[in-house]
Amino acid sequence: MAGVRRVRGQAAGSAQALRTVQRGGGAALLGVGVGGLLLFALGRDEPLQAIGGGLVVAGAAAVLGTALGFLFGVPRMRAGDPAAGARDSYVPNTNLEQVSDWLTKVLLGVGLTQLGSLGTRLRQLGDALAPALGGDAAVAPFAAALVLYFLVLGFLAGWLATRLLLPRALSDADQALDLFLAGQDRDRKGDKVGADDLRVRAMQHLGLLGTSTDHPGTVREQLPPAGDATPEAVVAEVRSTARRSALTAQQVRELFEAASDGRRIQALALMQGDPALADLSSVLDAIEHPRSGFEQYHALLAARGLVSRLATADWHRLRDAVTAQLVAADGIPYGSDRSWLAEKILARPDPAPAVPRQPTPAG
Known part of the structure; x- marks a missing residue:
């Protein structure tokens, strides 16, 4: 397990380093393009006009390039293996993938057929955009180069963002839907309790709820062994076996009163x-004096x-305890999974309140 955690930590560190390099490289390329435009504009008779026109041209090219990068970067959905028990209750919509594939082929086909006239097209583009940057013959090559530079830069940014962010967003949405359906x-x-737990996890996948259920490292060791399963999965397994358990309410209460954090959570799962x-007294103790956010959540x-x-009196005790934790500075965080449950x-x-019955008048 230690080796697996070390490999995962190294992979996470490498991914973070890659993201840092990408952000730094993108900022540098953008700076070069904008800096070149500013230097060019300062040598013109109307520098403000050249800067304004150049920024609009560069922005339009970047937007077009980003859209092309998105189309080329839309991920393909990997089909599940029916023999492996892939779900058939929900099939993601693949229209975006199909449109992206179709447009990519069309653009590539058209681009390849027009490759021989590329130089002529670029000259025509430069001549058309020259008035926006100053208007003389020397502006046309710079205008064409400006469009190409920001078109490619936008394409790379759109492609990278789509490849890095869209698969995770789609995967999170699919997982959230699976959890909602479950x-x-x-x-x-x-x-009802298991359903609420799954709904909370689904909303966390979508970023609608913050998580406040971090558990101490000792909890995993003190819960029943379950291989590589997470503490959340172990608690769900304990909860599912509660009705088949031969334990009594007194034994569960004694399990909660044990010194072990894991035993307390196991008792709450039961x-x-x-x-x-x-x-109720044990539940109130874990709400009002939790040893961790994980314990208070359960x-x-x-x-x-x-x-x-x-009963009404016990409900008032629970209501007061939950309300106190919601308003306490170190209690239940706003917008978290615990606040949703609260x-x-x-x-x-x-x-x-009961309405007293009026005596029926005699006679």
């Missing part, structure tokens, strides 16, 4: 899976499963 399936099966094993999940079962818990309406 959450709906859990909801239909009556697993309470999530089977509300009959839940102990305490809120356990409370979410208890909300509909609580708002869901507080959405339960207070029971209406």
